[in-house]
Amino acid sequence: MSFDYDLFVIGGGSGGVRAARIAAGQHGAKVALAEESRMGGTCVIRGCVPKKLMVFASQAPAAAEESRGYGWLGAEAGRFDWLTFREKLHAELSRLEGAYRSGLLAAGVEVHDCRATLVDHHTVALADGRQVTAKHILIAVGGRPTLPGIPGEELGMVSDDLFTMEEMPRRILLVGGGFIACEFATILKGLGADTTLVYRGGKLLRGFDEGGRTLVTHQLEHIGVTLRLNANPARLDRDAQGIRVTYEDGAVEHHDAVLFATGRSPFTKGLGLENTGVRLGRRGEIVVDEWSQTAVPSIFAVGDVTDRINLTPVAIREGHSFADTVFGAQPRKVSHDLVGAAVYVRPHELASIGLTEEAAAEQGPIEVYEALFRPMRSLFAGSDLRAMMKLVVDDVTRRVLGCHIFAPEAGEMIQLAAVAIGMGATKEQFDAAIAVHPTLAEELVTMRMPVRRAGGATA
Numbered sequence: 001m002s003f004d005y006d007l008f009v010i011g012g013g014s015g016g017v018r019a020a021r022i023a024a025g026q027h028g029a030k031v032a033l034a035e036e037s038r039m040g041g042t043c044v045i046r047g048c049v050p051k052k053l054m055v056f057a058s059q060a061p062a063a064a065e066e067s068r069g070y071g072w073l074g075a076e077a078g079r080f081d082w083l084t085f086r087e088k089l090h091a092e093l094s095r096l097e098g099a100y101r102s103g104l105l106a107a108g109v110e111v112h113d114c115r116a117t118l119v120d121h122h123t124v125a126l127a128d129g130r131q132v133t134a135k136h137i138l139i140a141v142g143g144r145p146t147l148p149g150i151p152g153e154e155l156g157m158v159s160d161d162l163f164t165m166e167e168m169p170r171r172i173l174l175v176g177g178g179f180i181a182c183e184f185a186t187i188l189k190g191l192g193a194d195t196t197l198v199y200r201g202g203k204l205l206r207g208f209d210e211g212g213r214t215l216v217t218h219q220l221e222h223i224g225v226t227l228r229l230n231a232n233p234a235r236l237d238r239d240a241q242g243i244r245v246t247y248e249d250g251a252v253e254h255h256d257a258v259l260f261a262t263g264r265s266p267f268t269k270g271l272g273l274e275n276t277g278v279r280l281g282r283r284g285e286i287v288v289d290e291w292s293q294t295a296v297p298s299i300f301a302v303g304d305v306t307d308r309i310n311l312t313p314v315a316i317r318e319g320h321s322f323a324d325t326v327f328g329a330q331p332r333k334v335s336h337d338l339v340g341a342a343v344y345v346r347p348h349e350l351a352s353i354g355l356t357e358e359a360a361a362e363q364g365p366i367e368v369y370e371a372l373f374r375p376m377r378s379l380f381a382g383s384d385l386r387a388m389m390k391l392v393v394d395d396v397t398r399r400v401l402g403c404h405i406f407a408p409e410a411g412e413m414i415q416l417a418a419v420a421i422g423m424g425a426t427k428e429q430f431d432a433a434i435a436v437h438p439t440l441a442e443e444l445v446t447m448r449m450p451v452r453r454a455g456g457a458t459a
């Protein structure tokens with residue numbers, strides 16, 4: 001049977017673009033890709049990139065405050081103009097979008113700027129009316145924000161909307177306690193909004209190291225975010241004072257904007273999966289095996305739509321491995337065991353790789369090495385904020401099982417720790433590195449005594 005293409009990719013985000021480029025450019029496959037919105041997907045257009053640029057923008061008042069602590073009397077950040085920033089931001093996003101598109105074209109990928117749906121195991125329908133066939137189909141359609149299902153929620157916004165706002169809200173409520181709620185609480189507070197975060201639990205960032213979670217929670221309060229923990233909005237209404245938020249406990253507040261950061265789910269609605277034998281899991285995710293292959297041999301899926309670990313580098317690695325395996329005769333599985341992550345709250349970020357102390361202790365005896373300290377730089381400027389460096393060590397093999405950092409630029413530090421931990425480094429090999437002084441990261445190689453032991457026989 002002959003096909004129009006060797007590979008048809010649905011979705012031009014992190015996973016889809018990488019797979020298409022590698023299959024066509026490196027392995028010579030005939031590839032087409034459909035993208036219904038802007039090339040680059042969530043990360044480039046409405047995720048990691050504009051978010052990180054907003055993190056940078058939001059830090060001017062903190063930098064001015066620190067400068068005053070260093071003797072720059074009267075240092076001020078000035079007045080933030082959202083529309084000036086937004087114009088620059090979108091110019092940058094358009095530049096990146098263009099780079100993604102030209103990368104695809106240079107690799108020989110045919111780009112269809114429209115929605116694509118599945119007709120059968122080898123056929124894709126394009127929104128412009130055409131149908132094309134492919135020997136393999138890759139579904140890389142990502143995820144979409146999930147709303148909590150409360151009355152009046154249509155008055156709120158989701159993270160996509162933040163980057164196109166007409167004006168900065170004066171008062172904003174963020175709903176959720178995960179990545180997006182925490183990062184945007186930092187950003188919006190830094191940009192001058194009166195920011196409240198409501199979370200249904202008692203401690204933010206479930207799943208991260210417990211100590212790190214406590215520190216992030218305190219830091220948000222420290223920078224002036226109003227926290228409402230163990231609370232949940234029950235309904236939103238609009239009145240003359242703005243959006244009226246009624247909480248489950250009956251409390252009422254007014255805000256100019258409400259942002260729902262209550263998670264994302266795989267975007268499989270209307271994709272035509274019912275025309276195939278592709279199976280969906282409980283959370284609506286496409287079920288794949290370790291090769292990213294669905295229950296239908298010709299159809300594969302990567303990235304957020306498979307809801308494994310929903311981060312850009314993971315989607316990219318899955319897409320790359322799929323292309324090498326299927327078109328490059330280089331079978332490569334993706335290990336999801338050791339994936340680093342950073343939450344870009346400021347001034348200290350929280351970054352992690354490997355097991356948390358709690359998870360490691362369930363597996364066997366561990367030692368915990370931890371330094372909690374006030375960094376020289378912020379201490380001098382008058383800040384009391386503490387940083388944390390933590391290593392979780394297997395007491396039998398001496399391997400470092402996890403590293404958790406709460407400090408300025410922790411995301412940058414964890415990237416390097418990830419290399420050592422990925423190579424199976426022991427605590428003694430960390431210690432063998434002579435410190436670079438004076439740095440924050442030197443704590444990672446100078447922690448001599450465990451602060452506690454846990455797990456297994458030593459518990």
Ligand SMILES: Cc1cc2nc3c(=O)[nH]c(=O)nc-3n(C[C@H](O)[C@H](O)[C@H](O)COP(=O)(O)OP(=O)(O)OC[C@H]3O[C@@H](n4cnc5c(N)ncnc54)[C@H](O)[C@@H]3O)c2cc1C
Pocket residue numbers: 010011012013014015016034035036037038039040041042043044046047048049051114115116117140141142143159180267271302303304305310311312313315
């Ligand atoms: C606010 C925010 C901040 C984030 N920050 C980070 C971060 O700092 N670091 C990090 O690692 N991750 C971050 N993420 C997560 C990251 O963006 C995602 O994990 C990543 O983009 C997933 O890539 P993907 O290829 O699976 O899907 P996506 O990038 O979502 O791409 C899917 C693409 O498919 C298109 N599409 C969907 N259906 C169809 C169809 N039927 N036909 C044609 N096209 C279709 C969509 O328009 C989209 O462009 C963030 C996410 C958000 C929302």
Ligand SMILES: NC(=O)c1ccc[n+]([C@@H]2O[C@H](COP(=O)([O-])OP(=O)(O)OC[C@H]3O[C@@H](n4cnc5c(N)ncnc54)[C@H](O)[C@@H]3O)[C@@H](O)[C@H]2O)c1
Pocket residue numbers: 147148149175176177178179180181183199200205232261262263264309310311341342343344
């Ligand atoms: N720095 C990064 O790498 C980064 C940044 C942003 C987003 N992301 C990715 O995007 C994903 C989505 O981010 P997110 O923050 O929306 O999701 P999340 O899963 O991190 O957090 C969702 C939060 O919403 C709460 N929640 C869920 N349903 C609720 C309900 N009905 N009512 C009240 N609260 C509810 C949860 O308890 C949780 O605190 C992340 O999981 C992550 O994979 C990564």
